[in-house]
Amino acid sequence: MTENKDIEEIFSKSVRSGRRTYFFDVRSTRAGDYYLTITESKRDFNDDGTPFYKKHKLYLYKEDFTNFKDALNEVSDYIIKEKGEEIISNTKRKTEKISGKKDTTETEEKPSTDFIEVNFDDLGDD
Numbered sequence: 001m002t003e004n005k006d007i008e009e010i011f012s013k014s015v016r017s018g019r020r021t022y023f024f025d026v027r028s029t030r031a032g033d034y035y036l037t038i039t040e041s042k043r044d045f046n047d048d049g050t051p052f053y054k055k056h057k058l059y060l061y062k063e064d065f066t067n068f069k070d071a072l073n074e075v076s077d078y079i080i081k082e083k084g085e086e087i088i089s090n091t092k093r094k095t096e097k098i099s100g101k102k103d104t105t106e107t108e109e110k111p112s113t114d115f116i117e118v119n120f121d122d123l124g125d126d
Contacts, residue, residue, distance in 0.1 A: 010034060019043045036060040 011026040023039040038058040045051055060068055 033062070035062065036065075 013024045015022040
């Protein structure tokens with residue numbers, strides 16, 4: 001008997017922000033309970049100029065939802081209170097040419113206006 005190692009995806013939302021995409025995925029445990037994975041996927045480039053994606057994943061279980069939401073809301077509220085919602089400066093980065101030589105011109109990464117609002121209050125208080 002072969003066991004299905006694929007974890008069933010129940011519900012998913014994504015948030016795009018510049019070169020990053022955040023995925024909020026509800027998955028099911030073997031026991032049939034749900035948990036949340038939050039994945040940050042960032043596009044980057046190899047030395048030869050071909051793109052690849054760096055991914056970082058967080059697993060969040062129901063017993064941690066309340067503390068996670070409280071901490072996220074507190075930190076978010078603090079940042080908005082201290083610095084407002086305006087973007088103060090854009091990220092500047094240096095790019096390398098495919099030849100391997102450093103390009104000394106800096107490019108500005110413009111903030112994305114294409115986003116989805118995520119309400120962490122919807123995660124529940126189990």
